[in-house]
Amino acid sequence: MTMKVAIFGVGLIGGSLGLCLKGKPGITVVGHSHRPGSLNRMIERGVVDAATLSMEEAAADADFIFLCVPVGNLEEYLEKLYALPLKPGCIITDVGSTKASVMERARSLSASGVYFIGGHPMAGSERSGVDAASTLLFENAYYVLTPSPDVPEEAYLRLERLLAHTRAQIVRVDAVMHDRIVGAISHLPHIIAVALVNQVCDYNADNGLYRTLAAGGFRDITRIASSDPLIWRDILLSNQEVLLSLLRDWNEEIAGFIRLLEAQDGDGIKQAFEKANQFRGELPERRKGAITSLFDLHIDVPDHPGIIGQIATQLGVNQINLSNMQIIESREDVPGVLRLSFRQEAEMERAKDHLLTLGYTVYV
Ligand SMILES: NC(=O)C1=CN([C@@H]2O[C@H](COP(=O)(O)OP(=O)(O)OC[C@H]3O[C@@H](n4cnc5c(N)ncnc54)[C@H](O)[C@@H]3O)[C@@H](O)[C@H]2O)C=CC1
Numbered sequence: 629m630t631m632k633v634a635i636f637g638v639g640l641i642g643g644s645l646g647l648c649l650k651g652k653p654g655i656t657v658v659g660h661s662h663r664p665g666s667l668n669r670m671i672e673r674g675v676v677d678a679a680t681l682s683m684e685e686a687a688a689d690a691d692f693i694f695l696c697v698p699v700g701n702l703e704e705y706l707e708k709l710y711a712l713p714l715k716p717g718c719i720i721t722d723v724g725s726t727k728a729s730v731m732e733r734a735r736s737l738s739a740s741g742v743y744f745i746g747g748h749p750m751a752g753s754e755r756s757g758v759d760a761a762s763t764l765l766f767e768n769a770y771y772v773l774t775p776s777p778d779v780p781e782e783a784y785l786r787l788e789r790l791l792a793h794t795r796a797q798i799v800r801v802d803a804v805m806h807d808r809i810v811g812a813i814s815h816l817p818h819i820i821a822v823a824l825v826n827q828v829c830d831y832n833a834d835n836g837l838y839r840t841l842a843a844g845g846f847r848d849i850t851r852i853a854s855s856d857p858l859i860w861r862d863i864l865l866s867n868q869e870v871l872l873s874l875l876r877d878w879n880e881e882i883a884g885f886i887r888l889l890e891a892q893d894g895d896g897i898k899q900a901f902e903k904a905n906q907f908r909g910e911l912p913e914r915r916k917g918a919i920t921s922l923f924d925l926h927i928d929v930p931d932h933p934g935i936i937g938q939i940a941t942q943l944g945v946n947q948i949n950l951s952n953m954q955i956i957e958s959r960e961d962v963p964g965v966l967r968l969s970f971r972q973e974a975e976m977e978r979a980k981d982h983l984l985t986l987g988y989t990v991y992v
């Protein structure tokens with residue numbers, strides 16, 4: 629028997645779920661969009677079997693409904709869905725980056741025979757839209773589910789089985805706890821990245837050298853400042869209380885650094901770095917989390933024409949998939965450093981071994 633999966637909001641996350649589910653035995657994927665212009669693109673991109681502007685048509689007879697719209701629109705979509713005739717046993721889930729508010733709304737709407745299970749795949753990127761969707765996005769990432777106590781175990785397990793196609797690791801977390809933790813490890817870092825970029829942007833208004841010289845570390849820690857403004861407006865507003873508390877703690881951390889510098893307290897500065905080094909060293913190894921990392925290789929390359937093309941060709945010939953390539957340092961009198969980024973650790977290891985055998989100096 630065929631299962632129907634309906635996806636509302638076929639962007640980065642909805643599109644990536646579509647890619648994981650479409651074509652799997654016994655599954656049909658229908659995409660819903662509120663914009664006529666995006667229907668063709670979903671089909672061309674191959675993320676859904678069928679696309680429609682009608683909520684009713686998308687939801688009719690669906691076994692699973694995924695809400696993949698911005699957090700600020702989740703409640704409105706839930707209200708509209710609960711007003712439609714849904715298949716008995718239908719599971720509605722969402723992918724929003726905050727969980728407490730949507731869980732609260734779903735509880736107030738509950739309909740008999742329809743189950744809501746909050747969800748949050750903790751992998752993504754600073755990109756958005758269906759063109760950025762990827763089959764591999766969720767692989768090895770954590771995928772949080774926040775079922776309320778009244779959801780039968782049978783329904784939870786049905787969703788878990790379907791999500792096995794994402795190859796993510798499912799974890800069950802309380803919604804309020806989720807928002808607190810994700811606030812600290814994902815939402816606060818996004819605010820810090822944006823504030824830092826804007827601070828430098830203001831300095832740059834008077835002296836363009838700031839932008840010229842900004843590279844390496846600045847780019848690395850501010851990548852997430854390029855995230856979609858509307859998506860992030862909604863996430864931050866929805867986690868307001870948690871974030872206000874985290875920002876107060878952040879002010880304290882920064883005030884601590886001000887005090888250390890004013891007092892010329894070298895030992896204190898060293899200790900702050902040592903504490904951070906220690907905790908960061910204990911983070912799970914190279915696992916995808918809310919802030920996703922790529923697996924990077926650095927290669928010394930002599931600065932002569934064609935060398936970068938040669939490296940890319942060598943990797944291509946050996947069918948090693950490269951995700952990104954960047955020259956970090958390139959001056960006429962010094963060798964350049966080329967950064968190659970891979971989505972998979974195994975690809976990075978293969979590239980490293982291959983480039984070493986070709987005589988390149990390679991660092992992980
Ligand atoms: N971007 C990321 O890395 C992650 C995002 N999420 C969550 O996934 C959800 C979707 O985010 P993305 O896929 O990144 O965004 P996206 O912008 O790529 O996709 C959002 C989709 O919702 C549609 N949509 C439907 N109604 C809309 C409305 N009224 N206003 C605006 N768009 C509407 C858009 O057309 C688009 O297809 C959000 O709730 C976000 O918090 C979760 C994990 C990671």
Ligand SMILES: O=C(O)C(=O)Cc1ccc(O)cc1
Nearest residue numbers: 725751752753754918919920
């Ligand atoms: O690009 C990154 O590293 C991210 O942090 C992506 C991301 C954005 C929002 C989420 O709720 C989860 C993950």
